[in-house]
Amino acid sequence: MPLFEDTQEERDFRLVLKKFIAKEMTPYREEWDKNRAVPREAWKKIGRQGFLCTWLPEEYGGAGLNFRYSVIIGQELIRGDAMGIGVPNHSEVAVPYIYSFGSEELKERLLPKTTTGEAIACICVTEPNAGSDAAAIRTKAVKDGDYYILNGQKTFITNGTFADIMVVVCKAESPDDPSSKKISIIVVEGDSLKYVKRRQLEKMGRHATDTSEIFFEDCPVPVGNLLGKEGEGFKYTMQELGRERLEVCIKCQAYAEECLKEAINYAKIREAFGKPIGNFEHISFELAQMATDVEIGRTFLHTCVEEFIMGEDITMKVSMAKAWLAEMANRVAYKAVQIHGGYGYMAEYRICRLYQDVRVLPIFAGTTEIMNIIIARKLGFKPIF
Numbered sequence: 337m338p339l340f341e342d343t344q345e346e347r348d349f350r351l352v353l354k355k356f357i358a359k360e361m362t363p364y365r366e367e368w369d370k371n372r373a374v375p376r377e378a379w380k381k382i383g384r385q386g387f388l389c390t391w392l393p394e395e396y397g398g399a400g401l402n403f404r405y406s407v408i409i410g411q412e413l414i415r416g417d418a419m420g421i422g423v424p425n426h427s428e429v430a431v432p433y434i435y436s437f438g439s440e441e442l443k444e445r446l447l448p449k450t451t452t453g454e455a456i457a458c459i460c461v462t463e464p465n466a467g468s469d470a471a472a473i474r475t476k477a478v479k480d481g482d483y484y485i486l487n488g489q490k491t492f493i494t495n496g497t498f499a500d501i502m503v504v505v506c507k508a509e510s511p512d513d514p515s516s517k518k519i520s521i522i523v524v525e526g527d528s529l530k531y532v533k534r535r536q537l538e539k540m541g542r543h544a545t546d547t548s549e550i551f552f553e554d555c556p557v558p559v560g561n562l563l564g565k566e567g568e569g570f571k572y573t574m575q576e577l578g579r580e581r582l583e584v585c586i587k588c589q590a591y592a593e594e595c596l597k598e599a600i601n602y603a604k605i606r607e608a609f610g611k612p613i614g615n616f617e618h619i620s621f622e623l624a625q626m627a628t629d630v631e632i633g634r635t636f637l638h639t640c641v642e643e644f645i646m647g648e649d650i651t652m653k654v655s656m657a658k659a660w661l662a663e664m665a666n667r668v669a670y671k672a673v674q675i676h677g678g679y680g681y682m683a684e685y686r687i688c689r690l691y692q693d694v695r696v697l698p699i700f701a702g703t704t705e706i707m708n709i710i711i712a713r714k715l716g717f718k719p720i721f
């Protein structure tokens with residue numbers, strides 16, 4: 337079920353990617369899940385094939401491809417059970433900050449490594465006491481000569497355990513005036529990483545993806561690693577959030593499609609009371625509603641992707657899409673497990689893993705509640721905090 341009618345080039349790209357995933361990723365899913373890690377070599381392999389940061393211009397090691405290719409990658413990783421590798425977070429969330437706001441020196445030094453898999457990137461916004469309320473972050477960067485000294489704690493950071501490049505949202509504080517705390521973004525990498533401690537977290541699903549708590553302890557970061565200007569960080573995150581949320585929408589849709597597929601296949605082969613369960617009216621109607629949900633999601637996502645590629649402001653639409661698609665994927669996954677009966681609860685069944693994976697979709701990259709606040713504001717209301 338393609339989101340778009342692929343062009344010939346996109347079809348070729350998808351086919352090569354599919355084959356790569358089937359050979360180099362799908363067979364290792366169980367091992368990676370068990371180890372709670374994807375080996376570095378897998379990142380390098382996917383990088384060598386040119387599937388990391390495909391959108392980056394050629395001068396930085398990318399292929400200069402448009403966002404439709406990012407959609408194809410997001411879809412195929414889920415279809416091939418290879419979502420354990422945190423490619424979308426790396427390629428579509430963390431690296432775009434460096435490309436959009438980094439100095440030329442930083443871009444030339446770091447971006448090529450992000451396309452080869454030599455360097456894994458993560459984005460560090462969330463803190464133990466600042467999730468939805470991102471403005472409440474406390475991680476601070478105090479300027480000391482040619483360095484910022486970074487102190488603070490981040491949590492729930494995807495790719496956090498193995499990241500070589502951390503895009504960190506913090507408050508830059510002037511030593512002369514500690515009251516002036518300006519939200520800023522700095523890139524922690526190279527020798528600075530010696531001052532970073534990490535603790536990998538156990539999750540409900542997505543076991544192969546490393547998610548970590550991160551501690552910065554008097555971590556010196558060269559001033560040249562500041563992205564853009566001090567104090568402009570909040571504006572930059574607002575600018576990049578649309579893409580991040582769109583990337584989650586792609587996941588939601590792909591997961592919902594896979595859950596539907598599993599449910600339809602199972603309803604055709606599982607028999608009860610002497611006939612395939614899909615022939616019971618209730619189950620066939622459930623499947624009909626799930627298929628309708630998935631079709632609506634596909635149309636909505638298509639519109640958002642098209643508008644994003646055309647450079648339109650998708651803030652409101654992508655908030656609606658993130659809220660609706662994440663809940664839809666969960667609705668479809670829930671029903672798909674139900675249709676599988678007890679087998680749906682068994683870890684060896686694919687639907688069980690899909691169900692575990694989808695639960696986080698309405699939570700990360702802005703919860704459904706926060707999406708509704710954004711939409712309500714755009715409608716002219718002022719939800720009370």
Ligand SMILES: Cc1cc2nc3c(=O)[nH]c(=O)nc-3n(C[C@H](O)[C@H](O)[C@H](O)COP(=O)(O)OP(=O)(O)OC[C@H]3O[C@@H](n4cnc5c(N)ncnc54)[C@H](O)[C@@H]3O)c2cc1C
Nearest residue numbers: 459460461462467468469492493494699700701702703705
């Ligand atoms: C697997 C996973 C991966 C993640 N990856 C990253 C990452 O790579 N980088 C990163 O920075 N973060 C990451 N996150 C963090 C994620 O973005 C946050 O968990 C999310 O923003 C919610 O913040 P919180 O968990 O602190 O919940 P809280 O903000 O404490 O919210 C708790 C509940 O209260 C609700 N709530 C909060 N404020 C309001 C309000 N004003 N009105 C109504 N309801 C409200 C929320 O919707 C939620 O239901 C990840 C999280 C998970 C689980």
